[in-house]
Amino acid sequence: MSNKTIGIIILILVIILGVFALMNRELVKDKRGALEMAEIIVKGDEMESMIKFEDIVELGEVEFLATLDTSDTDPQDYSYTGIPLINLIEEVGISIADKRQVIVRGIDGYTVVFSIDEVMDEDNIYLAYKINDRYLDSRERGGSGPYQIIVKKDQFSQRWCKFVVELEIR
Ligand SMILES: Nc1nc2c(c(=O)[nH]1)N[C@H]1C(S)=C(S)[C@@H](COP(=O)(O)O)O[C@H]1N2
Ligand SMILES: [Mo]
Numbered sequence: 105m106s107n108k109t110i111g112i113i114i115l116i117l118v119i120i121l122g123v124f125a126l127m128n129r130e131l132v133k134d135k136r137g138a139l140e141m142a143e144i145i146v147k148g149d150e151m152e153s154m155i156k157f158e159d160i161v162e163l164g165e166v167e168f169l170a171t172l173d174t175s176d177t178d179p180q181d182y183s184y185t186g187i188p189l190i191n192l193i194e195e196v197g198i199s200i201a202d203k204r205q206v207i208v209r210g211i212d213g214y215t216v217v218f219s220i221d222e223v224m225d226e227d228n229i230y231l232a233y234k235i236n237d238r239y240l241d242s243r244e245r246g247g248s249g250p251y252q253i254i255v256k257k258d259q260f261s262q263r264w265c266k267f268v269v270e271l272e273i274r
Contacts, residue, residue: 142156142157142249142250142251143155143156143157144160144192144231144251144268144269144270144271145269145270145271146192146193146196146198146270146271146272146273147270147271147272147273148193148196148198148203148272148273148274149198149199149273151198153196155192155195155196157233157250159195160187160192160231160233160251161187161233163187163191163192163195164187164188164191165185165186165187166185166186166187166188166230167183167184167185168183168184168186168227168230168254168256169181169182169183169184170182170184170230170254170255170256172261172264173259173260173261174260174261175260182235182236183235183236183237184230184232184234184235184254185232185233185234185235185237186230186231186232186233186234186251186254187230187231188226188227188229188230188231189206189218189223189229189230189231189253189271190223190224190226190229192231192271193206193223193271193273198273200220200223200224200273203220203273203274204219204220204274205217205218205219205220205273205274206218206219206220206223206271206272206273207271207272207273207274208253208265208268208270208271209265209268209269209270209271209272210265210266210267210268210269211243211267211269212243212266212267214265214266214267215265216253216262216263216265218255218263225257227256228255228256228257229253229254229255229256230253230254230255230256231251231252231253231268232251232252232253232254233249233250233251233252235248240252242267243266243267248264248266248267249266249267250267251267251268251269252264252265252266252267252268253265253268
């Protein structure tokens with residue numbers, strides 16, 4: 105091979121690398137933007153609050169293991185990062201003493217209901233935003249986030265509400 109050919113090959117490789125680096129930068133930017141905009145609506149006591157990602161991460165972040173078991177996969181352990189759901193309810197100042205349940209809704213309309221007793225158990229129901237140290241992808245990107253409810257003590261995962269957008273305490 106002539107020096108010229110080698111030069112051209114190297115040049116092409118450098119250009120390809122550059123394009124990939126640029127694409128990747130766009131993706132990372134996108135992702136951060138998406139998370140910053142990922143708010144959750146919390147309803148109760150005749151009021152409505154919008155909670156931002158930057159506030160959620162300040163509410164007692166923990167990393168924990170939970171077993172995902174769906175109808176078409178075998179049980180598998182994952183490490184999740186999130187906050188106990190009760191912390192979010194306390195943060196918005198809705199009293200739970202006179203309430204009976206917490207209703208969680210996903211962007212696809214999927215709805216799950218928890219009793220107040222279940223929610224008060226601090227090591228059961230979490231609002232997660234990372235799986236195995238990576239942010240949960242949105243539904244459009246094939247993920248289960250940006251937020252997902254994880255119920256450690258549920259044997260099956262039907263109540264692990266994906267794409268959480270709204271909570272209602274009543
Ligand atoms: N928003 C939303 N959450 C959901 C569902 C859904 O369809 N929509 N399916 C549930 C069921 S039946 C299971 S088993 C778990 C895991 O679903 P996966 O198979 O998509 O991982 O998510 C649960 N949470
Ligand atoms: Mo399921």
